[in-house]
Amino acid sequence: MQTQQIFLFFIGIVALAGLVAFFSGRSKAQRVRASGAEMYAQPDQYGWFTAISSAGPALLVGLAAVVAIATADIDIEGMQLLIASLVVAAAGLVIGLALVKPDFHARNAIETLIRYVLIGAAMISIVTTFGILVSIIFEAIRFFQMESFWTFITGTTWDPGNSFQMAAGRGEGVESTANFGAVPLFAGTFMITLIAMLVAIPIGLLAAVYMAEFAPESVRTVAKPVLEVLAGIPTVVYGFFAAITVAPLIVDIFSPLGIEASYNNALAPGLVMGIMIIPFISSLSDDVITSVPDTMRQGSLALGMTHGETIRNVILPAALPGIISASLLAMSRALGETMIVVMAAGMRPNLTANPLEDMTTVTVRIVAALTGDQEFASAETLSAFALGLVLFVVTLLLNMVSVVLIRRFREKYSANNL
Amino acid sequence: MSHSFDDISAQLKGRHRRTKRLKFMSMGALALAATFLVVFIGDMVMRGYPAFQQAELHVPVTYSEQSQEIPLAAVEEDVRDLVSRGWLRQLPRDMAADASLMGQTIDRWVIADDQVDQYLKGHKSHLKPKQTAVLDRMVENGTAELKFNINFFTTGDSKLPEYAGIWSAAMGTILTLLVTLAFAFPVGVLTAVYLEEFAPDNRFTQAIEININNLAAVPSILFGLLGLAIFINFFGMPRSSPLVGGLTLGLMTLPVIIITTRSALRSVPDTIRQAAFGVGCSRWQVVRDHVLPLSLPGILTGSIIGLAQAMGETAPLIIVGMVAFIPDAPTAITQAATVLPAQIFTWAGEPEQAYVERTAAGILVLLSVLILLNAAAVMLRKKFERRW
Numbered sequence: 001m002q003t004q005q006i007f008l009f010f011i012g013i014v015a016l017a018g019l020v021a022f023f024s025g026r027s028k029a030q031r032v033r034a035s036g037a038e039m040y041a042q043p044d045q046y047g048w049f050t051a052i053s054s055a056g057p058a059l060l061v062g063l064a065a066v067v068a069i070a071t072a073d074i075d076i077e078g079m080q081l082l083i084a085s086l087v088v089a090a091a092g093l094v095i096g097l098a099l100v101k102p103d104f105h106a107r108n109a110i111e112t113l114i115r116y117v118l119i120g121a122a123m124i125s126i127v128t129t130f131g132i133l134v135s136i137i138f139e140a141i142r143f144f145q146m147e148s149f150w151t152f153i154t155g156t157t158w159d160p161g162n163s164f165q166m167a168a169g170r171g172e173g174v175e176s177t178a179n180f181g182a183v184p185l186f187a188g189t190f191m192i193t194l195i196a197m198l199v200a201i202p203i204g205l206l207a208a209v210y211m212a213e214f215a216p217e218s219v220r221t222v223a224k225p226v227l228e229v230l231a232g233i234p235t236v237v238y239g240f241f242a243a244i245t246v247a248p249l250i251v252d253i254f255s256p257l258g259i260e261a262s263y264n265n266a267l268a269p270g271l272v273m274g275i276m277i278i279p280f281i282s283s284l285s286d287d288v289i290t291s292v293p294d295t296m297r298q299g300s301l302a303l304g305m306t307h308g309e310t311i312r313n314v315i316l317p318a319a320l321p322g323i324i325s326a327s328l329l330a331m332s333r334a335l336g337e338t339m340i341v342v343m344a345a346g347m348r349p350n351l352t353a354n355p356l357e358d359m360t361t362v363t364v365r366i367v368a369a370l371t372g373d374q375e376f377a378s379a380e381t382l383s384a385f386a387l388g389l390v391l392f393v394v395t396l397l398l399n400m401v402s403v404v405l406i407r408r409f410r411e412k413y414s415a416n417n418l
Numbered sequence: 419m420s421h422s423f424d425d426i427s428a429q430l431k432g433r434h435r436r437t438k439r440l441k442f443m444s445m446g447a448l449a450l451a452a453t454f455l456v457v458f459i460g461d462m463v464m465r466g467y468p469a470f471q472q473a474e475l476h477v478p479v480t481y482s483e484q485s486q487e488i489p490l491a492a493v494e495e496d497v498r499d500l501v502s503r504g505w506l507r508q509l510p511r512d513m514a515a516d517a518s519l520m521g522q523t524i525d526r527w528v529i530a531d532d533q534v535d536q537y538l539k540g541h542k543s544h545l546k547p548k549q550t551a552v553l554d555r556m557v558e559n560g561t562a563e564l565k566f567n568i569n570f571f572t573t574g575d576s577k578l579p580e581y582a583g584i585w586s587a588a589m590g591t592i593l594t595l596l597v598t599l600a601f602a603f604p605v606g607v608l609t610a611v612y613l614e615e616f617a618p619d620n621r622f623t624q625a626i627e628i629n630i631n632n633l634a635a636v637p638s639i640l641f642g643l644l645g646l647a648i649f650i651n652f653f654g655m656p657r658s659s660p661l662v663g664g665l666t667l668g669l670m671t672l673p674v675i676i677i678t679t680r681s682a683l684r685s686v687p688d689t690i691r692q693a694a695f696g697v698g699c700s701r702w703q704v705v706r707d708h709v710l711p712l713s714l715p716g717i718l719t720g721s722i723i724g725l726a727q728a729m730g731e732t733a734p735l736i737i738v739g740m741v742a743f744i745p746d747a748p749t750a751i752t753q754a755a756t757v758l759p760a761q762i763f764t765w766a767g768e769p770e771q772a773y774v775e776r777t778a779a780g781i782l783v784l785l786s787v788l789i790l791l792n793a794a795a796v797m798l799r800k801k802f803e804r805r806w
Contacts, residue, residue: 071652107700111702121604123626125676128644135647210447227452232726234731237730240778275451342733342763370646371737391639396636399632
């Protein structure tokens with residue numbers, strides 16, 4: 001039988017078991033109640049209980065089988081699975097029906113089960129985090145068994161060389177020429193992030209000041225969603241824009257000055273990325289500035305400060321933790337941004353301080369290592385996970401510092417809208 | 419008194435001027451961001467709209483046994499290089515499907531080569547002077563025209579720009595998002611219900627909360643690494659499939675749905691819960707019959723926004739292999755597929771001007787769908803939002 005057929009049959013069995021169990025459970029409960037006994041729960045609830053006790057285990061059998069086939073390569077015949085689930089469903093039905101008695105709390109039983117299902121759902125987010133950690137760390141360790149950790153962190157040459165051939169078993173007698181020094185990648189990432197932050201922090205912060213302090217309500221209600229649109233545009237679109245419009249523009253601007261810029265210069269993705277993260281800074285900064293208590297403004301104005309001085313000397317210092325927090329969040333977003341740099345930045349690891357040269361970033365190398373035909377066990381492929389680990393740790397640290405700062409701010413001014 | 423009143427009022431003027439300067443600078447910053455948005459969208463429209471038109475030629479097509487063998491023989495010699503090779507290639511198949519065509523010569527519109535297309539749109543093309551002379555004459559006769567490019571919406575990816583379309587990518591996007599929704603919506607809502615309505619306030623609950631907030635800020639590419647290592651390498655799911663892509667995006671969307679659902683649940687006033695408990699409802703009955711229905715608009719709004727985010731995501735999908743060349747639309751979630759943003763990424767890497775055009779057109783389609791989704795979310799919120 002085909003997988004699809006088995007799947008349909010299985011769904012049919014589970015649905016049928018549930019239906020049969022529901023109606024037989026309910027009718028038994030109705031009979032018991034008609035005989036005059038007082039029951040703890042409504043007949044429907046007994047019906048639901050028997051339905052769950054019959055279809056639930058059958059569903060679990062199917063799930064277990066899928067997991068077993070996928071992970072342990074155990075061969076399970078479709079027929080076996082169907083029969084097993086049928087038997088389990090029947091057994092569940094019998095047990096469920098036997099429990100339909102006046103002194104059985106069907107509603108509480110359902111309640112307990114639902115609680116476990118909810119806990120299970122909540123666990124998925126934790127499992128995901130562990131999944132990310134385990135999958136990255138596991139492969140990163142394999143990488144560091146091949147290449148030294150110290151070279152990775154401090155080396156200034158990134159060149160996968162012949163690591164691909166080595167992994168494919170064609171490297172006998174050949175000296176490994178691979179060099180995995182990630183400093184040029186870190187430098188490129190840092191440079192592009194720096195450019196992005198230099199664009200986003202002034203514009204985002206000033207826009208937030210305008211919206212929170214100067215703008216009339218009508219402008220504010222329009223401006224905020226318009227800025228949010230910037231964050232909602234897919235990054236692949238920004239990447240295209242950076243590569244096809246901004247990068248040639250930069251080359252054209254600099255060539256009359258006698259400065260030669262690469263078409264894959266770091267400036268274009270940096271600028272465009274900066275525009276992308278403006279709303280991350282402006283939105284949170286706006287919230288923070290509006291939640292600075294009005295008494296501080298009134299006090300400052302009462303002392304004869306002008307509006308501008310109040311903003312500069314009172315409001316911004318008070319909002320500083322929130323603003324820093326917003327900037328850190330935006331920075332972690334910029335570090336992990338992939339599509340803009342993949343499309344607009346270079347592929348060549350290049351250790352330079354000139355933003356007009358092509359530079360590459362951590363995320364670009366991750367994508368480059370994992371696309372195309374590659375032996376999975378090669379050092380180049382695994383290097384993606386080592387780079388991913390660095391990215392994960394750095395962004396996690398930035399986020400945590402950001403969360404701590406914003407919590408401090410909230411506690412200080414008891415602002416509830418953050 | 420070291421300062422006279424004149425000094426002070428002069429100073430005051432300067433101070434107020436500085437306030438004004440700050441006001442104009444901040445206004446300028448906002449205007450700058452808005453200008454960028456306009457420039458950006460304008461640029462995409464300018465680059466993209468030509469792709470919605472495609473050059474077609476009105477030529478006599480001879481259906482003969484010779485043209486079944488060598489399709490080039492079906493059209494006259496001077497237009498042979500101008501007609502799309504893709505159209506010629508499918509000519510024998512058309513003839514096999516419809517036997518009555520044999521032996522006839524029909525005047526009909528056929529799709530032109532992408533170079534002809536570029537020439538008619540006034541862009542650079544590699545056509546020779548002789549060919550452009552033929553074309554100029556045809557334009558004058560009205561036998562060469564730009565027509566609405568229906569192929570762009572009905573075909574999949576192609577190595578010939580005039581036949582490249584977004585259909586298979588659109589199908590891939592739909593399948594992927596269905597998987598995402600089927601996974602992230604129930605799990606996200608259940609998690610939010612647990613955290614808001616059931617969970618005791620203890621260490622474990624706090625750990626889940628911190629974890630969800632962190633997950634929301636993890637770079638999307640790391641979800642791709644997770645998808646590759648867990649779903650493909652460990653569970654052995656098919657590479658490039660909407661199943662893997664959808665689950666990966668689902669994990670990414672989960673925090674968004676959880677966070678928005680929680681705030682929707684929190685906005686339901688406690689009096690409703692107390693009234694329900696008061697008439698003897700159990701906790702689940704309170705949630706199912708009262709809290710969830712009342713917060714449903716908010717939950718749906720959040721889910722649509724999360725889905726729109728997932729729809730524009732590319733990086734994790736590249737890692738799990740959804741950038742393959744897919745000419746035919748996928749029909750099952752286990753087949754190889756690509757999605758709209760990935761298709762845009764692939765086309766962006768092609769050097770021909772015709773692909774640049776199509777990239778921008780694909781972007782316009784993607785942006786329109788995203789705007790529609792977000793507008794739907796806003797309308798939903800406006801229509802059903804209740805202030806308690």
